[in-house]
Amino acid sequence: MNLLKRLITLLIVLxxxxxxxxxxxxxxxxxxxxxxxxxxxxxxxxxxTDSLHLHIPAGSTIKKVYLFIYSVGxxxxxxxxxxxxxxxxxxxxxxxxxxHTNINSSPIKLYAKDLTNSSxxxxxxxxxxxxxxxIQNINDGxxxxxxxxxxxxxxxxxxxxxxxINNQDYDGQNSYNLSNMNPINSLFPVGxxxxxxxxxxxxxxxxxxxxxxxxxxxxxxxLINFQEACGGAKGHFYYENQTLYGLDDDVPNNxxxxxxxxxxxxxxxxxxxxxxxxxxEHVKYPSQSLAAANLxxxxxxxxxxxxxxxxxxxxxxxxxxxxxTLQLLATGGVPTSTSPAYEWTSLTNPSALNDLSCTDxxxxxFSGTSSQVYTVRIWNTDSCSVVKPISIGVSQPQEIGFKTxxxxxxxSTGQIVIEDSPDNAVQIGAIRKxxxxxxxxxxxxxxxxxAGDYTLFYIDNFGCSYDTxxxxxxxxxxxxxxxxxxxxxxxxxxxxxxxxxxNATDYSWWINDAYQGSQLPSFYADxxxxxxxxxxxxxxxxxCVDTFAFTVFIFxxxxxxxxxxxTPNNDGVNDFFNIKVNLPVTYxxxxxxxxxxxxxxxxxxxxxxxHKLWNGDAQNDELVNDxxxxxxxxxxxxxxQQCNCSTGVNCxxxxxxxxxxxxxxxxxEK
Numbered sequence: 182m183n184l185l186k187r188l189i190t191l192l193i194v195l196x197x198x199x200x201x202x203x204x205x206x207x208x209x210x211x212x213x214x215x216x217x218x219x220x221x222x223x224x225x226x227x228x229x230t231d232s233l234h235l236h237i238p239a240g241s242t243i244k245k246v247y248l249f250i251y252s253v254g255x256x257x258x259x260x261x262x263x264x265x266x267x268x269x270x271x272x273x274x275x276x277x278x279x280x281h282t283n284i285n286s287s288p289i290k291l292y293a294k295d296l297t298n299s300s301x302x303x304x305x306x307x308x309x310x311x312x313x314x315x316i317q318n319i320n321d322g323x324x325x326x327x328x329x330x331x332x333x334x335x336x337x338x339x340x341x342x343x344x345x346i347n348n349q350d351y352d353g354q355n356s357y358n359l360s361n362m363n364p365i366n367s368l369f370p371v372g373x374x375x376x377x378x379x380x381x382x383x384x385x386x387x388x389x390x391x392x393x394x395x396x397x398x399x400x401x402x403x404l405i406n407f408q409e410a411c412g413g414a415k416g417h418f419y420y421e422n423q424t425l426y427g428l429d430d431d432v433p434n435n436x437x438x439x440x441x442x443x444x445x446x447x448x449x450x451x452x453x454x455x456x457x458x459x460x461x462e463h464v465k466y467p468s469q470s471l472a473a474a475n476l477x478x479x480x481x482x483x484x485x486x487x488x489x490x491x492x493x494x495x496x497x498x499x500x501x502x503x504x505x506t507l508q509l510l511a512t513g514g515v516p517t518s519t520s521p522a523y524e525w526t527s528l529t530n531p532s533a534l535n536d537l538s539c540t541d542x543x544x545x546x547f548s549g550t551s552s553q554v555y556t557v558r559i560w561n562t563d564s565c566s567v568v569k570p571i572s573i574g575v576s577q578p579q580e581i582g583f584k585t586x587x588x589x590x591x592x593s594t595g596q597i598v599i600e601d602s603p604d605n606a607v608q609i610g611a612i613r614k615x616x617x618x619x620x621x622x623x624x625x626x627x628x629x630x631x632a633g634d635y636t637l638f639y640i641d642n643f644g645c646s647y648d649t650x651x652x653x654x655x656x657x658x659x660x661x662x663x664x665x666x667x668x669x670x671x672x673x674x675x676x677x678x679x680x681x682x683x684n685a686t687d688y689s690w691w692i693n694d695a696y697q698g699s700q701l702p703s704f705y706a707d708x709x710x711x712x713x714x715x716x717x718x719x720x721x722x723x724x725c726v727d728t729f730a731f732t733v734f735i736f737x738x739x740x741x742x743x744x745x746x747x748t749p750n751n752d753g754v755n756d757f758f759n760i761k762v763n764l765p766v767t768y769x770x771x772x773x774x775x776x777x778x779x780x781x782x783x784x785x786x787x788x789x790x791x792h793k794l795w796n797g798d799a800q801n802d803e804l805v806n807d808x809x810x811x812x813x814x815x816x817x818x819x820x821x822q823q824c825n826c827s828t829g830v831n832c833x834x835x836x837x838x839x840x841x842x843x844x845x846x847x848x849x850e851k
Contacts (some may be wrong), residue, residue: 197797204357204459204480205528207276207293207556209343211363211490214241214334215421216342216483218326219428220249220622221405222412223312230262231405233328235306236419236428241332243304246296247344247469251277251378251478254287261326262311266412270294271500271574274552276528281351281474291346291478293554293572295498302330325413327479330586338422341365341486343568346528347478353466359480360456363565367454369485370433371424371447374416375399375461376481379474381411383464387475389437390460394449396437398464403440404430413476416443420483453487475565488565495557500574502645507547507573514543514559521560524817528554528570549563551575578647579603581637587654588632590725595630597621597637611651622823632656632724646693659684661718661729668731671738673707678714685718685727709737739764741816746846749797749804758795758812758845762787766816770794773811787816797849807848815840 217235237243248268250261261268270292277291296302310326333340341363373391373486377399380386402412414437417428425433431443450457463475493513501507514522521541527533532578534540536549547553552574561567582601588594599621602609611619611627614634621627627635632655638648662681667674678701680688690701693713697704698847706712712733719726742761749756760768765788772781772795780799794814799805816839 189841204359205277205346205348206359206361206568207344207346207528207570208245208247209341209362209566209724210245210331211269211339211341211486211488211565211567212244212331212333213337213339213490214244214332214420215337215340215426215520216329216331216481217306217419218327218329218374218481219417220325220376220526221243221310221312222325222402222415228312230309231304232310233310233417235303235328235330235417236426237306237330237332238334238421239304240336241304241334243297243302243330244333245329245331245675246299246302247327247329248294248296249291249325249328249329249376250294250327251289251291251476253289253474253476262309263328264298264303264309266299266301269692270471271552271572273577274554274572274574276554276570277346277348277478278529279347279350281476282353282842289351289476293570294473295572304332306330306599308541312731325376325478325494327376327415329481334421338485339488339797340423341418341482341484341488343482345482347480350456351474351476353463353475355461355477357459357461357480358456359459359482362455362482363486363488364453365447365450366485366487367447367450367452369423369447370420370445371450371485372418372420372433372481373444373446373459374418374431374479374481374483375437375442375477376413376415376479377442377475377477378413379411379476380413381441385465385475386414387477388460388464389444390462391444392449392457396435396444396446397441399437399439399442400464403442409621409718414440414442416441416481418443418483423485425483427799437751447484453514473751476726485486486565489561489563491560491561491565491567493567493569495559495569496571498572500545500552500576500643502576502643503550503578503647507548509537509545509555509557509571509573511543511557511559513561516560517544517562519766520762522558524558525559526556528684549573549575551577555598574643575607576641576643576645579605579639581606581609581639583637583647583714585653587649587656588630589656590658590719591721593629595632597630597635597651597653599625603639603641604644605641607642608640610638612636612638612648631722655722657725657727657788659718659720659725659727661685661716663714663716663729663731665714665731665733669734670699670736672709672735673705674735675703675705676733677703680716682716682718682727682729684720686720687718687723689717691717706735709735711735721848737764739766739816739818739837739839741841742843743814743843744845745843746848747797748848750849756796757793758792758797760787760794760814762816763789764818765789766818768794768814768816770812770814773813774805775809775811777811780810797847805847809846811842811844811846813840813842 219233275290279289380400383400386398389396399414417431427433437444495511496509516522525540533553537545539545554572586596635651637651640646660683664679690697715730740763769784818837
């Protein structure tokens with residue numbers, strides 16, 4: 182029977198986020214001891230301080246303490262004090278986000294703070310709370326702190342507790358299904374406490390209905406909040422030893438009326454019920470007045486259950502730095518062959534489950550980038566369970582507003598001025614490239630900075646560090662300059678350099694990206710090409726540099742080598758009229774005898790190198806007679822080669838045509 186019941190409950194849980202009637206269970210537990218709760222409200226008034234008088238019997242120990250507080254609109258950051266201790270609320274991590282159609286659709290957010298381990302939570306049950314008021318208007322500010330305290334006592338009967346939060350937008354008539362509870366023993370009182378705010382009177386109060394039974398109408402400022410208008414009714418109570426007790430003006434009977442927002446609903450439940458339906462309707466529904474928003478925020482149950490107590494634990498609420506992951510942990514669950522022992526859910530954002538590595542294990546890894554609240558349901562062997570919330574804050578990086586002032590080169594006159602610090606920064610500093618950490622002065626100024634890059638960082642109140650790169654620009658008076666002479670020419674050639682820099686003490690010379698040293702008065706160019714000469718100059722500090730560059734073009738000249746004798750006798754030695762050129766050319770050759778007659782002529786293209794232009798044959802293909810012959814030969818670079826800097830030739834400054842005339846002695850054999 183227990184297994185079947187657990188399976189049915191599991192199916193209900195799986196459809197939990199899909200049903201508009203389902204309600205969000207924030208916390209539930211079963212233990213030996215009791216629970217007490219109460220709340221204040223600023224209503225429509227200003228800031229004030231009042232006290233809650235809750236019930237914690239002698240011999241008890243604190244088990245769990247939650248502070249709930251909500252805001253309408255974006256919250257104004259103010260002091261919320263309990264017994265003089267400031268309470269900081271992570272406004273990025275809410276457990277409810279609703280709107281009220283009658284308050285200009287302003288967001289209504291509910292926040293929870295675990296105060297279990299806070300030293301100021303005492304066992305007297307008396308707590309002084311400083312309540313912030315409405316600073317601007319109804320749509321802006323903090324309201325309604327609620328203290329919820331569970332206490333353990335080994336001499337008491339077991340108690341089952343549950344805290345439900347509203348998960349619906351307010352329209353004046355809202356229905357809630359409080360389900361998946363541990364079985365309720367309706368032979369004993371079943372406490373239902375409602376906490377609402379902004380309910381001014383019964384004429385625009387809230388009609389409460391449980392399982393179709395009208396419990397009455399609540400509204401107005403209750404006994405402990407009577408001095409503030411529209412404070413709303415709140416169910417102050419404690420429950421222990423299977424008995425429900427009302428506190429202040431709340432009565433533990435089966436009805437709710439006026440400022441009494443507490444009821445024993447056991448008579449409206451079936452035996453061993455695991456939930457009930459709650460309907461809250463504005464008296465003026467559907468046309469409500471602006472002043473009476475009637476915001477119902479929390480529903481708290483305390484009752485006796487046949488379930489056995491069992492020990493569980495979960496990861497404490499914590500905040501991690503942006504980009505970090507967190508290993509969560511829950512213990513005490515007992516799996517069965519058909520169902521897991523743990524069920525993780527996201528309280529306000531179903532898609533946030535994707536940030537968990539698993540949802541049915543005891544130790545999922547959280548890898549989200551925004552704050553979230555999860556709950557984990559932990560099952561025991563008897564198909565009973567507890568629900569524990571875990572709030573994970575993710576510290577978000579914030580920008581540091583700053584401006585910089587330049588530093589005169591070789592002097593430390595730069596500044597970084599902090600204009601806007603992150604609101605959660607506890608330390609701001611800067612780091613030099615060498616790793617030195619700098620602190621700003623009382624005016625938020627980093628003084629005496631040399632030019633260069635700095636890492637500006639801040640550490641927030643969670644110990645997270647975020648940084649940004651800041652550059653202090655230099656004011657440079659150095660001027661790099663040099664003169665090259667000549668500025669162009671043909672190889673081989675020496676180029677003389679004259680350093681003409683101003684306000685410089687150190688130099689670095691480079692040719693074609695190769696370092697040449699700190700002094701380079703001249704260099705020798707033995708081959709044609711492009712020579713990129715660069716001078717980097719600075720004064721004492723190498724970050725304050727100026728650069729000057731100049732390009733020198735060195736070209737080749739056409740050079741031809743001609744013979745003055747050859748022996749075309751086929752002995753393999755000097756058998757040809759050979760010429761040598763250092764560049765590709767076209768040529769025209771004419772050979773004449775002593776009487777001026779042409780004996781041989783030819784023209785063609787030649788590549789770079791040595792070529793055999795004449796073997797001694799005449800035009801009749803016979804070898805000429807020995808003797809002296811006159812030649813005229815011309816060489817010219819073709820159009821593709823002329824003024825082509827990539828080949829190292831420029832016909833404007835070098836020889837692109839050679840004409841030569843001369844004699845050559847021919848020795849041969851007849």
